[in-house]
Amino acid sequence: MKEFKKLKLFLLMILVTIATLTGTQIVKAEEEDDIKFYIRKSDNFNRIAEYTDPSNVKGLSWDEERNILTMDNFECTDMGIYSHGKHKDITIIVKNNNKLTSLRYGVKIYNLDVKLIGDGSINMTNGFTTAGNEYEDDFLVDNRGSVIIDGPYLNIYDSNMILDDFILKSGHVDMRCCWLEFRGFGIPNELKELQRAPAIQIFDKLEISGGSIYINTGESLNEFDYYDAVEIYPAISYYGYKVTPNVYIENSTFIFVDADGDEEGLIGNYNSRSDYIDMSKFENIIYEYYTDESQIKRILIDKYDVKLSDNSFKYNGKAHTPKVKLGGLFEGVDYKVTYENNIEVGNAKIHIKGIGFYTGEKTVEFEIIEEKITNEANKNTISTDHTSDEQTSDKRIVKDKNFIYKILKESITKNNYGKVEVIGFTNNKIKKLKIKNVIKYNGKKYKITSIGKNVFKNNKKFRSVTIGKYVTKIGSKAFYNCKKLSNVVIKSNKLIKIGKKAFFKKGKGTIKISAPNKKKKAYKKLLKYARCKKIVM
Structure with missing residues (x-):
């Protein structure tokens, strides 16, 4: 990555020199104040299509007035979402199962803060990353980008996200670190270097206020003896040249698996391997560390609060299935739900059972009523x-x-x-x-x-x-x-x-x-x- 930045800077210097000698002015292109989507589908790998409205792409719909993109069983190879002009916020509603199989960059975002909501899932490679990552060269481009996750499930293989802010409010994120091989530029041709890139790199803020994060760093270093050099970065890295970013963690679950026993290597400074964040300082979190995935002990769901989308329903002869939220966890990945006596008038039951990294059972009730009643919460509402x-x-x-x-x-x-x-x-x-x-x-x-x-x-x-x-x-x-x-x-x-x-x-x-x-x-x-x-x- 460092060598790539050097190469870009070198090419820029050549461009500036040519412009100076020829009297040509380098000017920034006129900004367009809109959002564009760049999509490469697996059935046409050599073509990247540009859209201002991707609603005609299968699995996507776009609300331009509110900047809301809906993903519903969407599949692609590469995707870029760019704001050409002002920095903007965009919301992505995730429905059902979506698949993004990028070979390198995942979903590239440019000049955007992206909020992911909904009860669907995204299986993807690399994750979300800012396009270009020109943080040291502000005179070239201002391409800030942040991701907020509030609900969905993200399963990210070879995670290599580079963002200003990473915020998890609810949902579940599984990440496996990315290993990169380098040779050539800056490295003698006969040498091979391997780098374990961070699953997440942040510049400003890491905020985990709910949900679950699972990070697996992958293979042990013993598997790579044939490399001349191996570079290891913290699983979650921050850049701290000027100021340490805000790191805030509460009401969440962290599971960290590192085959080499480097427990300190979860959150730390990208540029200083001695600067790590002690997870024990955070309150109201569940933090588990293992050297092998098979050692993981399942976590009881007793500690998590249950919220229902509604506590009472009017009888209509049909089954009522209120949405269940268990803490910040994700239904179908962390827990499953079954309903009992949820048609006839009376008290219906919801059985919640932990799955995946979670275990235990909870039962809550809601009521089905014959005539309309006044919601007690409305009586207490103060206007x-x-x-x-x-x-x-x-x-x-x-x-x-x-x-x-x-x-x-x-x-x-x-x-x-x-x-x-x-x-x-x-x-x-x-x-x-x-x-x-x-x-x-x-x-x-x-x-x-x-x-x-x-x-x-x-x-x-x-x-x-x-x-x-x-x-x-x-x-x-x-x-x-x-x-x-x-x-x-x-x-x-x-x-x-x-x-x-x-x-x-x-x-x-x-x-x-x-x-x-x-x-x-x-x-x-x-x-x-x-x-x-x-x-x-």
């Missing part, structure tokens, strides 16, 4: 001009004298903390807003871990805001255009996401934001990416 647009009728809503909260995670016992999100406020006279660390409800404790979208947007009273120590996320436009707001204190060391324009002030004045010293650099970066304006830190 107010100040509530977040994330407030929904199927979530439990609670409030105190100042705020409205949505329960994200229940508190099971008095000693076990649940989680809530601030979604609204009830006191219009507050000038000094303080978001607590913990609230109590029905004798149980809940940590305040997030602030919803648009919650305090356009407030005319706030002069100062204090954000509690457990907050990990601040939603888009949460404090947008709070005209009198001039001072914000962030006490949290765990903040990993600031939504777009969360702090955005119009007109005169600035917002001074204070944060823990060791987090200032990381939080500045989050604020920058969130396009927050008139901020002083």
